[in-house]
Amino acid sequence: MQENLMPLHEIWRSGNLRDMDEEFVVDTWHYVLAKHSKAMCALERELGDRHGLGPSEFEVLDRMVHHDRKLRIQELCDEVHLSQSALSRVVARLEKAALVSRVVCDADRRGVFVCITEAGRARHAEALPTQRAVLTEIFDDAPAALTR
Amino acid sequence: MQENLMPLHEIWRSGNLRDMDEEFVVDTWHYVLAKHSKAMCALERELGDRHGLGPSEFEVLDRMVHHDRKLRIQELCDEVHLSQSALSRVVARLEKAALVSRVVCDADRRGVFVCITEAGRARHAEALPTQRAVLTEIFDDAPAALTR
């Protein structure tokens, strides 16, 4: 699909940028659509086949590792681009796989803390190079033209 | 979500672009994720509420108008980021709404031509300003810094 996609920096250079014209906006949108589609498909395949993780599952683990502490569901909502209900289910799946655990928050018993387990850290460490490889493959055209 | 998202051109300027380092790639990915999520949600809401179209439906109509001729399902597949099966169903929905019609291809009776109807053109013309407005709203931070 869209093999002749113009790199975004070229889109941004080609037009009259002072005008913020429609063509520029639409080209940028098509760039985002194409890269998103390509990356999501590849991540789904690679993370799934090699590590048994979906992109959403990986992203949640990644956020947990990044913050390195227990997080409220709502805090995760701010960082992962999922609805609260979708996130709730992702956490449920991760918990069933023993990659995170849910702990009731004592200060506010409505709330739930999500804690990454050792198995979760291990799975994330294992999957991280795969994710980086996929992204590098897909976005390697992005900065090149800025330095060429 | 991610209100403090760094514009992509800043991401591309900030790092050592010669190195294509991981941080750059990941920041670019997060940019794509954030913009895609924001735009898709907004398009789903605005196109849906105001014109009774989903993003995929609009995109197919848009491609039809752009090419201004009947297209094979497979041709559309190359342009819209959907699987063949998903596209088949989008076309079915559009046909049920009388916005396109399916015509068996005489030269190759396995194939199907998709033709946009007058109602389809009208609906697209009506929805186009909405789509452009949404995209402009979301991508207006993108080029500005290049000219400031």
Add this chain to the structure above:
DNA sequence: GAACAATACATGCAGGTGCATCTTATGCAA
């Protein structure tokens, strides 16, 4: 022409997502 692989599209099915709603807990006011 017969047999068989390949192609174009449709469809059954499983899975993920968002919206609306439910449940439980908190906070605040009377």
Add this chain to the structure above:
DNA sequence: TTGCATAAGATGCACCTGCATGTATTGTTC
């Protein structure tokens, strides 16, 4: 304390998507 609005998170439901497969047609090889 009681009553009610609000917040956190879970869940029913409808919808969309991709994968695998089915159906019809075409091309190819013998």
